[in-house]
Amino acid sequence: MQLEVNIIGKHFENAAGEHHDVLAGIKFTLQAGEVGVFVGPSGCGKSTMLKILTGLDHDYQGEVSRPATARLGMVFQEPRLLPWRSVEDNIRLAEPHIDEKRLSELFAILELTEHRSHFPGELSLGLARRVALARAFAIEPDFLILDEPLASLDDALAAHLRKQIATLVESRAMMTLLVTHNLDDAVYLGDRLFLLSARPARILQEVPIPTPRTRRSAAEIQHIKADLVRRRLAKT
Numbered sequence: 001m002q003l004e005v006n007i008i009g010k011h012f013e014n015a016a017g018e019h020h021d022v023l024a025g026i027k028f029t030l031q032a033g034e035v036g037v038f039v040g041p042s043g044c045g046k047s048t049m050l051k052i053l054t055g056l057d058h059d060y061q062g063e064v065s066r067p068a069t070a071r072l073g074m075v076f077q078e079p080r081l082l083p084w085r086s087v088e089d090n091i092r093l094a095e096p097h098i099d100e101k102r103l104s105e106l107f108a109i110l111e112l113t114e115h116r117s118h119f120p121g122e123l124s125l126g127l128a129r130r131v132a133l134a135r136a137f138a139i140e141p142d143f144l145i146l147d148e149p150l151a152s153l154d155d156a157l158a159a160h161l162r163k164q165i166a167t168l169v170e171s172r173a174m175m176t177l178l179v180t181h182n183l184d185d186a187v188y189l190g191d192r193l194f195l196l197s198a199r200p201a202r203i204l205q206e207v208p209i210p211t212p213r214t215r216r217s218a219a220e221i222q223h224i225k226a227d228l229v230r231r232r233l234a235k236t
């Protein structure tokens with residue numbers, strides 16, 4: 001299973017009819033079992049790109065081909081849970097046939113077991129994000145999209161959730177695309193990083209990380225991060 005993307009351009013027009021370029025040159029492929037991470041500044045066009053990749057937006061120049069049968073799991077920037085349904089029901093709505101064993105396993109990995117019967121309004125942002133992750137994994141996706149899943153969490157919480165995401169990603173050979181502006185997330189979770197320019201976003205550099213995720217030491221992660229910072233400075 002493979003995703004092939006070649007977005008040449010994407011623009012929006014505002015009410016005054018002015019043309020705003022948002023995406024310029026996004027060309028890459030992604031294989032099953034790979035985690036591709038897009039790193040780019042806020043407002044550069046990342047969420048716009050993801051919308052195109054999921055098939056929600058057809059108004060762009062270029063082409064995107066993803067296997068027709070691929071099951072898509074999506075974690076949006078906002079958790080988007082149904083407020084009048086419990087945590088468990090939010091997940092069962094996405095995957096009505098999920099068996100109890102799989103559900104308990106997911107809740108255990110994401111430390112949600114004690115929150116099963118809570119309603120979204122009772123949850124912190126970190127907890128709501130974990131429910132959104134559980135919902136995405138419940139459908140056993142072939143193609144997983146994570147749009148800034150760790151944004152607005154404090155460092156300790158983000159680090160904790162990052163580990164949980166790593167565990168989930170290792171559990172299934174999916175095509176995974178993560179979008180972030182945080183280098184820790186990128187280096188900890190990614191197999192291949194794509195550094196994006198400011199708007200209109202284009203890929204400035206593709207950076208593979210050869211060491212498997214589970215074998216990256218803290219020292220290596222620091223080293224790769226420092227290298228990324230140098231690359232970014234060299235480009236600006």
Ligand SMILES: Nc1ncnc2c1ncn2[C@@H]1O[C@H](COP(=O)(O)OP(=O)(O)O)[C@@H](O)[C@H]1O
Binds near residue numbers: 048
């Ligand atoms: N539906 C829309 N109509 C007009 N402009 C939009 C729309 N969606 C996004 N934009 C603009 O496109 C740019 C990129 O937005 P977005 O893809 O959300 O950025 P990112 O996710 O990288 O922060 C922003 O300048 C935003 O204002």
Ligand SMILES: [Mg+2]
Binds near residue numbers: 048147
């Ligand atoms: Mg965004």
